[in-house]
Amino acid sequence: MDHLLEIQNLEVKFRLRSGEVTAINDVSFFLDQGERVGLVGESGAGKSVTGFAIIKLISKPGFISGGKVLFEGRDIAGLSIEEVRNIRGNRISMIFQDPMMTLNPVLSIGTQMTETILAHKNVSKAEAQAIALDKLKKVHIPSPEKRLDQYPHEFSGGMRQRIVIAIALLTDPAVIIADEPTTALDVTIQAEIMDLLSELCESEKMALILITHDLGVVSQVTDRIIVMYAGRIVEQGLTRDVVSNPRHPYTKGLIAALPESQQRGKALSQIPGTMPSLTDMPQGCSFHPRCELVMPICKEKVPELIELDNKNALVACHALAKGGAS
Amino acid sequence: MNTQAKPLLKLEDVYKEFDVTGGFWEQFRWENGRPVRKKAIVKAVNGVTFDIYQGETFSVVGESGCGKSTLARTVTGLLQPECGKIFYDGDRIDDLSYSQKTPYKKRMQMVFQDPYASLNPRFTVRKTLEEPLFFHYPELTREQRLDRIAEVMEQVGVHPAWAERFPHEFSGGQRQRISIARALMVDPEFIVADEPVSALDVSVQAQILNLFMEAQEKRGLTYMFITHDLSVVAHISTRVAVMYLGSLCELSPGGEIFNNPRHPYTKALLSAIPRLGEKKAKHIRLKGEVTSPLHLPSGCVFHKRCTYAKEICTQEIPTPFTAGDNAAVACHGVEQGWVG
Ligand SMILES: Nc1ncnc2c1ncn2[C@@H]1O[C@H](COP(=O)(O)OP(=O)(O)O)[C@@H](O)[C@H]1O
Ligand SMILES: Nc1ncnc2c1ncn2[C@@H]1O[C@H](COP(=O)(O)OP(=O)(O)O)[C@@H](O)[C@H]1O
Ligand code: SF4
Ligand code: SF4
Ligand SMILES: [Mg+2]
Ligand SMILES: [Mg+2]
Numbered sequence: 001m002d003h004l005l006e007i008q009n010l011e012v013k014f015r016l017r018s019g020e021v022t023a024i025n026d027v028s029f030f031l032d033q034g035e036r037v038g039l040v041g042e043s044g045a046g047k048s049v050t051g052f053a054i055i056k057l058i059s060k061p062g063f064i065s066g067g068k069v070l071f072e073g074r075d076i077a078g079l080s081i082e083e084v085r086n087i088r089g090n091r092i093s094m095i096f097q098d099p100m101m102t103l104n105p106v107l108s109i110g111t112q113m114t115e116t117i118l119a120h121k122n123v124s125k126a127e128a129q130a131i132a133l134d135k136l137k138k139v140h141i142p143s144p145e146k147r148l149d150q151y152p153h154e155f156s157g158g159m160r161q162r163i164v165i166a167i168a169l170l171t172d173p174a175v176i177i178a179d180e181p182t183t184a185l186d187v188t189i190q191a192e193i194m195d196l197l198s199e200l201c202e203s204e205k206m207a208l209i210l211i212t213h214d215l216g217v218v219s220q221v222t223d224r225i226i227v228m229y230a231g232r233i234v235e236q237g238l239t240r241d242v243v244s245n246p247r248h249p250y251t252k253g254l255i256a257a258l259p260e261s262q263q264r265g266k267a268l269s270q271i272p273g274t275m276p277s278l279t280d281m282p283q284g285c286s287f288h289p290r291c292e293l294v295m296p297i298c299k300e301k302v303p304e305l306i307e308l309d310n311k312n313a314l315v316a317c318h319a320l321a322k323g324g325a326s
Numbered sequence: 327m328n329t330q331a332k333p334l335l336k337l338e339d340v341y342k343e344f345d346v347t348g349g350f351w352e353q354f355r356w357e358n359g360r361p362v363r364k365k366a367i368v369k370a371v372n373g374v375t376f377d378i379y380q381g382e383t384f385s386v387v388g389e390s391g392c393g394k395s396t397l398a399r400t401v402t403g404l405l406q407p408e409c410g411k412i413f414y415d416g417d418r419i420d421d422l423s424y425s426q427k428t429p430y431k432k433r434m435q436m437v438f439q440d441p442y443a444s445l446n447p448r449f450t451v452r453k454t455l456e457e458p459l460f461f462h463y464p465e466l467t468r469e470q471r472l473d474r475i476a477e478v479m480e481q482v483g484v485h486p487a488w489a490e491r492f493p494h495e496f497s498g499g500q501r502q503r504i505s506i507a508r509a510l511m512v513d514p515e516f517i518v519a520d521e522p523v524s525a526l527d528v529s530v531q532a533q534i535l536n537l538f539m540e541a542q543e544k545r546g547l548t549y550m551f552i553t554h555d556l557s558v559v560a561h562i563s564t565r566v567a568v569m570y571l572g573s574l575c576e577l578s579p580g581g582e583i584f585n586n587p588r589h590p591y592t593k594a595l596l597s598a599i600p601r602l603g604e605k606k607a608k609h610i611r612l613k614g615e616v617t618s619p620l621h622l623p624s625g626c627v628f629h630k631r632c633t634y635a636k637e638i639c640t641q642e643i644p645t646p647f648t649a650g651d652n653a654a655v656a657c658h659g660v661e662q663g664w665v666g
Contacts, residue, residue, distance in 0.1 A: 042527035142615070156616045186389035186554065189616075191598035191609045213527065216557075216600030243603045257532035259561035260602060264581065267539065268532035268561070274497045275527075 003030035011066035021278035038218030041228035093168035097180040099160035110148030135166040158189035230286035333377035340410035342371040370396040372572035388569035435509035439521035441501035452489040499530035578653035
């Protein structure tokens with residue numbers, strides 16, 4: 001069966017003064033129509049680079065050094081710049097933590113929206129304005145007619161993020177990649193934006209890749225979770241399974257370290273150390289210096305992502321490989 | 327809490343404002359055909375009263391801009407309140423001169439959110455940790471100072487052999503350990519920590535929270551812990567103060583506030599926490615838009631967003647009253663029984 005989006009063995013490198021480093025290593029996953037997938041992990045895990053690589057937005061000193069990104073069956077890597085442009089920001093839209101990555105501070109919201117529509121669709125100016133208004137209504141901006149003439153600085157952070165979502169919707173995308181869309185917002189506003197994204201996925205039949213470090217947020221919004229560590233996928237599964245029964249030692253440690261996992265006032269369970277930097281990647285399983293279950297093989301061989309009890313549950317860990325390790 | 331106990335810190339009706347009018351010419355506005363000179367005042371902290379008791383972890387929560395950091399800086403004497411009184415261990419400290427403040431600076435220390443910004447990049451760890459000793463314990467010999475540094479570094483989990491390294495050679499978590507070490511150097515009684523784990527990843531956050539809890543147990547420290555992360559608050563707090571636009575909404579024991587939030591804002595805030603594994607939890611929607619501290623609403627500062635608001639809320643400022651076991655709530659609706 002063809003997936004809407006399929007990432008196969010994606011690899012991204014950065015050319016640093018000290019030499020080449022691999023930021024994304026052998027990353028493979030898929031996304032079906034209308035599906036919501038969470039890409040989680042701590043900072044530096046490679047979530048954003050993965051998001052950017054999907055829409056071929058990796059710029060120097062980075063480059064995609066391997067793998068395929070199949071969108072509706074076609075490899076984006078093999079397309080011309082024109083064709084990629086047509087997919088990016090049209091069929092696949094991206095939302096960032098900072099709304100000002102998308103918004104132009106010196107143009108009114110209405111101008112920005114109609115310009116985007118006119119660039120992508122063959123419609124009149126009046127029609128473009130009608131579309132803009134419709135999308136602002138979809139993201140629940142109060143009195144949208146009045147808001148069209150206003151500039152980004154006249155909106156609160158939460159409202160700006162709504163406008164960015166409205167802009168993302170302009171071209172009726174099949175996929176939205178949202179990179180930490182609520183990380184800079186207060187919890188009450190975060191909850192509203194997450195409600196909005198969920199609602200839109202349903203009403204617009206959009207698929208969502210939600211990139212975040214917040215396990216609580218993904219657990220509320222997504223169908224599946226992909227956990228990344230040091231540039232690789234370490235665990236994948238249905239959200240409810242991963243959250244209630246994490247399998248990989250890192251995912252287990254991450255969930256156990258959440259304050260809500262412990263009784264009040266008790267010492268929190270902690271993972272020792274920190275994530276390695278790209279220039280200092282350990283051999284074998286990159287989690288081994290922090291792992292309680294480390295075995296000799298872990299220091300030599302990178303564990304492959306293998307199926308556990310069902311095809312949705314994948315884990316990269318020697319200790320969980322069938323028949324044990326070595 | 328132990329209402330008989332003497333408070334270590336006492337705030338009485340504290341106000342702090344900032345004049346954000348800008349330059350001379352920016353103060354003029356055209357109104358009714360002529361220029362009017364207007365000041366823009368941010369009312370960051372508005373009549374806050376509470377006590378912090380010896381040995382407790384007193385948390386202050388609320389969304390960004392509600393005045394948490396301003397409160398922290400006012401308590402530690404970095405800012406002078408416009409109005410109100412602050413007492414430390416029975417002594418009034420808000421109106422002291424610079425030199426009069428010195429003994430209190432040793433007894434209360436501050437830890438900030440961003441260890442990148444709060445550590446001097448040109449100082450080695452040793453130099454950073456030595457400074458407070460020079461200032462507060464000038465009588466110590468070099469050897470005594472180095473012993474003390476090694477001891478505290480050990481306690482916060484940074485290898486003493488790394489004393490000659492610079493901040494950039496450490497990870498974010500390690501840097502926060504060094505900031506905590508700096509606060510502990512002078513053996514304080516009271517630490518005000520402003521979002522000390524907000525910049526850290528979950529696995530590192532757990533390490534640092536454990537360090538705070540350990541240090542408290544070993545040294546009998548009292549904490550004023552400021553954060554916007556409610557799951558952190560739920561874990562570590564003895565009591566929790568909830569702020570909205572510079573005012574205290576609710577002050578309750580830690581367990582109580584999460585099981586039985588009373589103030590409408592506390593209810594909304596708690597319902598919005600994305601909890602692990604509870605898909606699509608219903609949260610309380612606030613009405614209207616974010617209110618600015620430049621134009622504080624009359625009456626209850628929350629009334630424009632409160633779904634329970636009635637006429638009285640737009641006119642009279644609610645004063646905190648005691649509700650249940652040691653809980654104080656500032657809300658007309660809770661007081662008069664129309665907020666359930
Ligand atoms: N422009 C760049 N140059 C060098 N390294 C980079 C660059 N962008 C990202 N990286 C590195 O790639 C890794 C993954 O980064 P990123 O995808 O941003 O992580 P995440 O989004 O999970 O926090 C990190 O180690 C980061 O330092
Ligand atoms: N030095 C300052 N000058 C002007 N306004 C300030 C200053 N510090 C804080 N404020 C304002 O005071 C209010 C409270 O800020 P702050 O105490 O930092 O809130 P919090 O820490 O809860 O996010 C905000 O509106 C902020 O913009
Ligand atoms: S492969 Fe080895 S080191 Fe890596 S997570 Fe599994 S047990 Fe731990
Ligand atoms: S005083 Fe009124 S407006 Fe304020 S929180 Fe209570 S019910 Fe709501
Ligand atoms: Mg990122
Ligand atoms: Mg602050």
